[in-house]
Amino acid sequence: MRMVLCGGVAALGVCAGMVTASAVPGGAGTVPTGSARPAAGFDPAELEDALDDVHRAGVPGVFAEVRDDGRTWRGASGVADVTNGRPVTADMRHRVGSVTKTFTAAAVMQQVEQGRIRLDAPIGDYLPQLVPGERGRRITVRMLLNNTSGIPDYLTYAFPSLRGFPSRLDVSTRSLDDNRFRTFRPAELIEMGLSAPPVGEPGGPTGVYSNTNWLILGQLLEHVTGMPAERYITRNVIERAGLRHTGFPTGTRVKGPHSRLYEAFYGLIDPPRDYSVYDMSWVGPAAALVSTMEDLNRFYALLLDGRIVSRSSLAEMQRTVPTRALDGSLIQYGLGLHKVETPCGTFWGHDGTVWGAGTMSLTRADGKRQMSVAVNLIRWNRPDASGKPQPHPIDGALKALYQRATCGGASPAPEVAP
Template identity: 30%
Template sequence: METPRMSTTTDTIRAAAGYLASWVEAQAAHQRVPGVQVAIRSEGELVLDLAVGVADVTTGEPLRTDHLFRIASHSKTFTATAILQLVEQGRLRLDDPVGSYVPELADGGSPVAAVTVRELLGHQGGVIRDGDQADFWQLEYPFPDRATLLADVLAHGHVHERNEHFKYSNVGYSLLGLVIEAVTGTTFAEHLHTAVVAPLGVTHTGAELDPARAGEYAAGHTGLLLGAVDRETIEHVDTRAMAAATGFYSTAADLTVYGSAHCLGDTRLLSDDSKRIMQRLESVVSQDDGTEIGRYGVGIELKTVGKRALVGHSGGYPGHITRTYIDPKAKLVVSVLTNAVDGPADQIAVGLLALVDLALNPPKATDTTSDTATADGDAETPAAEATTADPARFTGRFAGLMGLMDLTVLGGRPVIVHPTYPDPKAAHDELEVLDDDRLLLRAEASFGPAGEVVHLTRAEDGTITSVRVGGMTSWPLADFLARRSSMTRVAAPKVSA
């Protein structure tokens, strides 16, 4: 069967959005995440804006798409953007030493005074990560103010020589916030609003906790340690002098607007020249045995997912774990925000990218005619090209004793996806329609039933009542749950009269 193709990439992703939402719902439920907020923007169009679960487990308030999340280290990309804007304006240079803007460092004789703006942006300054006393992350005491921050840097800030090791540093980015204040003569929050947030027209993004919007924040939650079943909420706090490293709040939808401004050709915030500086590989982060654990540019993370070269950032704040990926060439942005310390934001974001790529990149056509006899005695499987059946008739969520299975349509073709698996691409099967009650699994090397016929049964209204794959039957989820107990014991043999 000829695979129908959408007119544009965005059309294809928009058509798949319903299933992407269903997949996220399954992931959230399976991993017991209180709430997940997701947005996907393609070529400037918001194709998915979703909220799943609750904003607060103690009240049961449903999570909304306009609930605010603390996006933590996403803040670094906002800070880097503001720095590059000031570079474009000729107000500072990337190779300026931080001590020329924060004189307390030079006056105190700290080696950190010689670290350049570029080195701080790329975490190559050898600066202490969070400070000698950093239990403010656990709300033991407030985040540091300027005086406390600088006192800690003077006493403990120098850890490595410049460019000796990649050393991720929230303290280093906090110093960049002080640089911005010195250059602009305004507070970090005021300048970031004027220079970065306002030009995008977003209204749910800011540089620091806003007490006036207290009721809009999704609660943060503790993790489920060692099988725990209960979570506690975590209070939101002001990050004070560390806002440039970790203070920002936003929504998934707003972050896709911001992310799209980092796509090539978009001039709302930066020139493409500056974006290339940010997105250029500065550091390959490896363990001693050579195992690569990450890549970093100038204020932004780099990662390859599938064949996509992505930029973006994660965020880890007490109670919120977040992730945004940007494909600057394809103009695709995926943002996932979770409201728990153990929230699988990165895993869900990577899974969504895999589903998008499954929709956009169907496998090459193969000869689907088979002369293998089936279990039902078919002498030959007819070629799939002969059917005109609508792939949309082959959709639904089904369950058997071994787990969940989705029949869905991606890129105009039917596929099987196992929605609780973390990698949907590795746990999917391509299908071709034979007739209204039969599908054919793509013939390929496999540990599963590749090349076999999938059999469906339908009710009078056409609803699928069961699916048999590899000889094993699955039913709609509610039907399976009703019969599950009877499937946990071997049925007693019937005794003839």
């Protein structure tokens, strides 16, 4: 079976990449592909064994919730703190990285429904000073949402000591510590992205995943609603969905029961360092949310049932384009949603990583099968002499967990040769 991952800041930090060797911050992931077969329930013992295997492979702590047609299973394995052995639990709050993007996209679509935003209007119509000139006239709101704007990511500029990895193995992770308590302004991060060389033409056939797009969308929400994007998303998406343990951080710490978050950055940090205390202004409405696996499953179930945005808005969110993740993989990306094909059907969702934390949340198109998984270690793959991250036992263990969580006891369909 084949696993594809993608999403955020390849080799850096905000992406997808809980399964492949090049996980980055704030992104999206994938699971085995193949011809579709329906899932056949789940075996709690098998799911528990799969969690334990992820822990034994090297992840300090992993926890998950799986739902199947009215049944719910929650489990956890390992520790939340390697220094004192405090166990991880299934109800812990977690930094969910770029899963945040689906919440932000839903908020934008609500404003589209109210007529305050037009998907195919130039962003310069709304924010001419932020995205001025020809760029502002050519880049539409839709292009920001599906990452076809051609605007590059700002992360290597906000974290300059990481620039050049993995082609340069002598980089330093000093920026991670330098920025721990730094408060970034959205405008300065956006300027970093806009000042960098474009990664494509606006509206091109293939998108390039970029967190800069999502900070611009946050400014758009503030412009049309008169309130910070985080406050609007809280009132109109999080509270509308009845999520009791989800929210944007108001300080550097995660409130409530949570795990420490261990960043390995491809072996450059050994032993992995705890980054659970961090100023998340470096990602804001792109990847700053804190949530639980239960809340994520509830959110995506309601979203795909047309209860957060209208059915027509959801259809727009599910119009995908091929998009190049920052780790180089190619994904099918809609408006804040990833389309993932598995042996048991089409799933929708997102994944993400921030420093030390990884999350994957997927819901089958019919809404009956869901999984959300969190890990408290990320970027575990060490590069070889050429800079290519090498496979690790964690990769295979997570792949097996995702297969069990999405497909249950169903036999996986055979891989179809291209």
